Amino acid sequence: MAQPIRRILVPTDFSEYSRRAVELAISLAERMGASVDVLHVWEPPAHLEPEILVVVPGEPGTPLETLGLAQAGRLLHAWVESYHSSPVPLQVHLERGPAAETILRFAEGGYDLVVMGTHGRTGLARLFMGSVAQKVVARASCPVLTVHGTEAAEAAEAAQPVG
Secondary structure: OOOOOOEEEEEOOOOHHHHHHHHHHHHHHHHHOOEEEEEEEEOOOOOOOOOOEEOOOOOOOEEHHHHHHHHHHHHHHHHHHOOOOOOOOEEEEEEEOOHHHHHHHHHOOOOOEEEEEEOOOOHHHHHHHOOHHHHHHHHOOOOEEEEEOOHHHHHHHHHOOOO
16 A cells, blocks of 8 residues: 655755645645655755855955855745735745755655656756756655656746846
């Protein structure tokens, strides 16, 4: 007999793929009486040390990590706010670290299902960029449902400026 799904984890990178994953998770949770937790993992830029100070004229320096986490927290709360009318309450979590490893560690906290968006990269893009979703699928101890974007979402993602 299948284990009931009571807790769903949705990692997000704020993309349209993640938005579709949250919407699917909410729909599943509503039908199953489950809760949904949304997780964003902030990873410091690989080429910068998190202790680097960012200086704004007239103010003392602030560590890059402090600014990055604060901005990620604001984005996460604003992003989830669009679901405030959802019949399923959303819990919000912000973590720091390598995305796949942090998601896997977090999922060990008693989740029955992980629902996450995937960009669906193939070929060289996947080889060079890697896939957080692929790593989570391969190593998670609970089921992982991946959600691909629509053609419209893929076009919107491609049109977004990088950086």
